[in-house]
Amino acid sequence: MTFKTKAALVALMTGCTLPTLGVGTADAMTLMDLFRRKKPVEEMQVLPGLEPQAPAAAPRERAAAAPAPRVTGPQYYTYKAEALRRIETDKLVDPLVTGSLQAGGVTTVSTGSDATARPLMGAVNAYAPAEIAKVIEDYYGRVDTLIWVDGQGPNAKARAALDLLSKADEIGLNSADYRVDLPAIDPTADAATRETALVSFEIRLTAAVLSYVQDTVRGRIDPNRISGYHDFARKPVNLAGKLRVIAASNDIAAYLSTQTPSGPEFTALRAELKRLSEREGESTRITIAPGTLLKPGMSDPELANVVAGIRQKGSDELKAAHAATLATYQGTPVYTPDLVALVEGFQKENGLKPDGVVGKASIRILTGGDSADAKIEKLRIAMEQARWLPADLGQRYVFINQPAYTVSYHDKGIEQFQMGVVVGSKSNQTYFFEDEIQTVEFNPYWGVPQSIIINEMLPKLRSDPGYLDRLGYQVEVGGRAVSSYDVDWYGSTKGVSVRQPPSDDNALGELKILFPNAHAIYMHDTPSKSFFKRDMRALSHGCVRLSDPRRMAAAVLGTSVEDVAKQIAGGRNKGVTVPQRIPIYVSYFTAWPDKTGTVRYFDDVYDRDSYMLKAMAATDKARRTEG
Numbered sequence: 001m002t003f004k005t006k007a008a009l010v011a012l013m014t015g016c017t018l019p020t021l022g023v024g025t026a027d028a029m030t031l032m033d034l035f036r037r038k039k040p041v042e043e044m045q046v047l048p049g050l051e052p053q054a055p056a057a058a059p060r061e062r063a064a065a066a067p068a069p070r071v072t073g074p075q076y077y078t079y080k081a082e083a084l085r086r087i088e089t090d091k092l093v094d095p096l097v098t099g100s101l102q103a104g105g106v107t108t109v110s111t112g113s114d115a116t117a118r119p120l121m122g123a124v125n126a127y128a129p130a131e132i133a134k135v136i137e138d139y140y141g142r143v144d145t146l147i148w149v150d151g152q153g154p155n156a157k158a159r160a161a162l163d164l165l166s167k168a169d170e171i172g173l174n175s176a177d178y179r180v181d182l183p184a185i186d187p188t189a190d191a192a193t194r195e196t197a198l199v200s201f202e203i204r205l206t207a208a209v210l211s212y213v214q215d216t217v218r219g220r221i222d223p224n225r226i227s228g229y230h231d232f233a234r235k236p237v238n239l240a241g242k243l244r245v246i247a248a249s250n251d252i253a254a255y256l257s258t259q260t261p262s263g264p265e266f267t268a269l270r271a272e273l274k275r276l277s278e279r280e281g282e283s284t285r286i287t288i289a290p291g292t293l294l295k296p297g298m299s300d301p302e303l304a305n306v307v308a309g310i311r312q313k314g315s316d317e318l319k320a321a322h323a324a325t326l327a328t329y330q331g332t333p334v335y336t337p338d339l340v341a342l343v344e345g346f347q348k349e350n351g352l353k354p355d356g357v358v359g360k361a362s363i364r365i366l367t368g369g370d371s372a373d374a375k376i377e378k379l380r381i382a383m384e385q386a387r388w389l390p391a392d393l394g395q396r397y398v399f400i401n402q403p404a405y406t407v408s409y410h411d412k413g414i415e416q417f418q419m420g421v422v423v424g425s426k427s428n429q430t431y432f433f434e435d436e437i438q439t440v441e442f443n444p445y446w447g448v449p450q451s452i453i454i455n456e457m458l459p460k461l462r463s464d465p466g467y468l469d470r471l472g473y474q475v476e477v478g479g480r481a482v483s484s485y486d487v488d489w490y491g492s493t494k495g496v497s498v499r500q501p502p503s504d505d506n507a508l509g510e511l512k513i514l515f516p517n518a519h520a521i522y523m524h525d526t527p528s529k530s531f532f533k534r535d536m537r538a539l540s541h542g543c544v545r546l547s548d549p550r551r552m553a554a555a556v557l558g559t560s561v562e563d564v565a566k567q568i569a570g571g572r573n574k575g576v577t578v579p580q581r582i583p584i585y586v587s588y589f590t591a592w593p594d595k596t597g598t599v600r601y602f603d604d605v606y607d608r609d610s611y612m613l614k615a616m617a618a619t620d621k622a623r624r625t626e627g
Contacts, residue, residue, distance in 0.1 A: 081622035123196045132207055132211060171383065217237050225615070232433065273380070295357050300333055377609070382589050397582060421545060422532065423542075426605070433519070435517050440556065443510065444524070454493060
């Protein structure tokens with residue numbers, strides 16, 4: 001028996017505390033800790049790559065000198081929009097000088113053999129994003145014909161393009177980005193002035209049309225410049241190929257229209273934007289007294305305002321389903337069963353728990369910032385973000401919408417079911433990205449992320465090194481299993497891994513669904529079922545918790561819920577590869593259509609819409625600044 005063991009026994013018998021004997025409280029060493037060590041503290045072997053445990057009193061001193069580190073999440077950026085550059089028109093073939101338009105009736109001021117010919121292209125001062133400018137330079141550097149101009153000036157094709165560009169707002173873009181004025185030519189101007197104006201119009205309109213095509217295909221905003229939570233490969237757009245098609249097209253409006261997403265989700269957003277834009281104005285905003293809490297059977301004069309709010313903000317489908325109730329309601333304060341059913345329907349279509357209790361969440365939607373203008377703002381953001389995703393989401397896919405706290409499974413192009421989810425808290429946000437589901441793991445281990453080890457476990461481990469051992473966690477250093485007592489928790493945790501074995505209280509519950517990504521995000525079960533009763537469910541460390549994980553696992557595996565239950569009942573940790581990889585969209589939309597095509601609106605839980613608005617404003621400014 002070592003000195004410290006003997007001293008501990010004496011302490012217990014005399015009432016003396018361990019710190020009195022020089023055993024620091026930072027060690028959190030108990031009598032049982034001393035007995036279960038195979039070697040005295042002074043003789044413990046130092047693990048490779050680790051520092052030996054400090055003497056008893058040292059941890060307290062080290063803790064005071066070196067506070068526990070913190071791992072911070074990704075950052076939001078100040079959006080930097082792409083600047084415009086001048087199109088180097090002085091290097092381009094001069095179509096008027098070479099006589100390419102003489103057949104169209106344009107009078108030239110010189111010929112190609114005239115060494116003193118005025119370089120009309122060189123007189124053009126036009127700007128575009130660098131990629132578009134390069135395509136224009138390449139195209140007009142080898143082609144001596146124009147697309148938008150003939151001998152009479154701007155042709156019918158140009159006017160059709162201008163008309164379509166002027167309506168860009170209807171598809172969530174900014175028509176000011178593509179504005180090109182028809183050339184104003186003084187009838188008395190000489191030929192050179194007239195031709196310079198026409199060539200300038202040609203280059204500017206080509207730049208505008210290419211910008212429109214690129215924007216409507218992939219969006220105006222580069223998502224990866226917004227924050228570290230956004231992870232998208234920018235869609236490639238073959239601008240050179242599209243310019244050749246544009247030049248040859250006999251119906252430019254039809255061709256340009258095909259470039260805009262046409263999937264059911266984008267179509268629903270577009271229709272909703274049109275509906276709201278045509279509305280002259282919303283009704284007077286509803287007010288409900290602060291602190292109102294209305295439960296079935298109660299009597300409260302604020303009930304009249306609740307019903308008025310539903311009349312104003314409820315969907316047409318909801319109001320049709322409860323037409324009799326709305327028609328007969330006379331403003332009475334008694335909260336009757338028919339009105340409860342109306343409120344429950346309103347709560348359900350707005351992603352709230354349909355319990356008929358009118359509290360903060362319901363009141364926020366009834367009175368909140370979802371005016372027509374606010375909805376239009378959300379729609380434009382949603383249409384921009386939808387362009388980051390594939391134009392066709394696929395016949396079979398999984399779609400998570402974080403602000404709605406939902407995940408839906410789609411097969412044969414139809415939503416088969418939807419369930420509630422818990423997503424990352426504001427300090428541990430879930431990312432916005434797309435991937436492919438590959439594996440379902442039954443009875444999973446939970447590999448604790450470094451951020452949780454450092455931010456949440458490390459402070460406890462510095463004062464209680466046996467914390468993980470007692471909870472049944474497994475610790476490894478460099479791949480070697482060790483006791484949590486044997487790790488120097490004041491050193492680097494880079495080579496330290498911690499995992500929780502399968503169990504009833506495992507943080508991942510019965511299963512997890514993996515789509516390997518750089519952010520270590522996946523879907524999983526949870527023992528914390530009560531969280532799904534809440535309206536606000538941004539509560540996790542970033543992964544997505546499922547309210548019905550067995551159903552989702554069965555869907556992606558193409559099997560039955562009963563088969564999934566058997567896999568779990570076996571108790572063995574087991575990974576099963578899905579028969580076919582399934583696209584999954586871990587998305588963030590504060591406006592998005594449901595399976596009926598009705599657009600629903602959600603709270604901006606991470607305040608990401610504000611960063612989108614700043615990015616849009618920065619883009620507007622950059623596109624109005626030449627040079």
